[in-house]
Amino acid sequence: MAVIEHVRCSAIMHSPPTHLYMDNTVHEAIELLIEHHMYNVPVVDRNEIFVGEISVKRLMGLLLPVSLSMEKGLRNTSFMRESLDDIKQRLDAVRDKPIAPYIATDITVVYPDSPLIDALMLLFHKYIRIPVVNREDGRLVGGISLITLLRAVETLD
C-alpha cells in the first residue's frame, strides 16, 4: 500500500515573513501595505514574538467616523455627506501614532509542525494569510497564503 505523505506547515511556509513592530506608526503600516500589496500584516514585539495583525479593515476603520466603524455602529449611512478632506483629517489625527492600539490580537496561528490541512482550512474559512509561529517561544517564523500554497503545488510539476 502507498504511504501518503503527511505534510506539515513548515514544508510550504514562506520565511522570513514581512512584518511590522508594535511601535511602528500607522503611517509606516500604510506604507508597507501599499508597497507589498498586502491586506494584513503580522505584528511582532522587539523580541520577534508574534502579537497580532494589522489589517486593511482595521486601518479602514481609522478613516471612518467612530460611530460607523465601531461594533454595532451605524449601518444606514446614506444620509451622510463625506468629503476627502474629512477622511484626510481623520487620517492625519492618527498618522504618527503607534499601531499598537489597532492590532487585532485574536488571530489563530499555526505551528511549523501543524498539519498543512489546518492552515488550508483557516485560509478557506477565515484568513488571507496565516502566521506560523514557533510553538516553544511564540516567535514569528513564517507565513502561509494562497500564493504560498499555489507556488508549492506548482513546483511539484
Add this chain to the structure above:
Amino acid sequence: MEDTSPVMLLGLDPRWLSAIIFLVTYALLISERVHRTVAVMLGAGLMILSGIITQDDAFDGVDFNTISLLTGMMILVGITQRTGIFQFVAVWVVKKAKADPRGILLTLATITAVFSAFFDNVTTVLLIVPVTLLIVEKLELSPYPFLFAEIFASNIGGTATLIGDPPNIMIGSAVGLSFADFIVELGPVVIVIHVVILLLLYLLWARQLNTSQKARARVMAFDERDSITDEGLLRQSMAVMALVITGFIVGEHIGLQSGSVALGGAALLMLLYTFGRSGKEQSARVQDVLAELEWSTILFFMCLFMMVHGLKAAGVLTLIGHEMVRLTGGDIQVTTFATLWLAAGASAFIDNVPFVATMIPVLQSTASHLGGSQEMTPVWWALSLGACLGGNGTLVGATANIIVAGFAERSGHAISFVRFLLLGIPIMLVSVSIASGYLYLRHFA
C-alpha cells in the same frame, strides 16, 4: 387518572425551599456571573424538580399575553427599523434645530422618549445612539450630555405606554390595564417629568455646548431623505403600527387582548414584507426576521414567570403580602407610596423585570385587605412609575442604560458607574418625587 400533585424532596417545607431557590437565583442575577436567562431557567427547573410545582403548574404560571405582546412587538420593530425611519427622524429633528447643539440635546432626547413610548426603549437607543455619536463627532463635541439625556429620556418615555417598557407589559397584562389606561394615567406625568428633566439637563450643560459654524454646516449637509431604504415597507410598517395601536385601544372593548393584537400585527407585517416574492426569498426573509428576535429575552420571561409561580404556589408571596399589609397598616395611600419608592430604589440597582414579576402577585395577594382590586389601581401605577423611572438611578438600572454605556465605551468615551450615579440618582429622585406628587393629586387629594 394520573396524579400530578407535588411531591416534596427531603421533606423540606416548600416555602423555605422555594424561597431559597428564588433567593439563590436572584443572587445569580445580581452577580451577573451567570447569564440571566440561564439563571432563571435553573430556578424554574429547580421549582419543578424539587416538587414545589408540577410542569403543568409551571406552564399555567406563564403569562402568555405578555410573551405574545413582547414577541409581536419585537417582530414589528425589527421590520420597521429596516426602513431607516429612526435615522430619518433623528437627522430631521437635528436639522430642524439648525444643528445647534442645545437644540440637538433637546430634540434628540425628545424623539428618544417618543420612540421609547411607542416602540421600546432598547431598540430606540440601539438606533438613535449611533446617529447621535456621528452628529456629535461632526460637531466636535463631547457625547456625554447627549448620551446621558438619551438614557434618561428612554426610561422616562418608556414609562408612558403599555408597550414602552417590559414592566408595563407585565403589569398591564396581569391587572388588565389597557393601552389607553396607560396613556391617560401616565402620559401627562411622563410629559411633565420629561420636560423638567430636560430643563435641568439644559441648565447643567447649555453653556458647554458650543461649536463652530463650519461644524454645524457639516451636519446641515446631511440629507435625511436618503436614510429611507424602502419607502413601500415604511408605508406598510406605519400603517400596521397604526392598526396595532388602534387595536390596543379598541381591543379592551371587544375582548381582544394586547398580545393577540401585537402578534396579529406582526403576522400582517410579515405577510406584507414577504408577499409576492419567490418561496426561497420568502423563506430567507422570514428566517432573517425571526433570527433577530431576542429569544433569550423571551425564554427569560417564560422561566421567570414559572419561578415566581413556584414561589406563589408555595405561599411565600401571600406571606410577604400579609407582612406588607401589616407594615402599611392596610392603608392604600401608604401602600401606594411605599410601592413607588421601593420599586424605584430596587429598580435602580437590580433588573426591574424580575422585581416587577415578583411584586405583581405580592400586591395581588394584598388586594382584599386594601379594599379590593378597584381600590388597588393607584398601587399599580406606583409600581409602573417606580420600576420604570428607577432605571435612571444607576448605570445598571435598565437594559437601555447598559446598551448606551456599551456604545460610549466602544466610541472611546466610557461612562463610569460613579459618573452616571452622580447625575442618575438626583434625576431619579426628582422624577419619582414628581410622580409622588402626581399620584397624590390624582388619587388622594
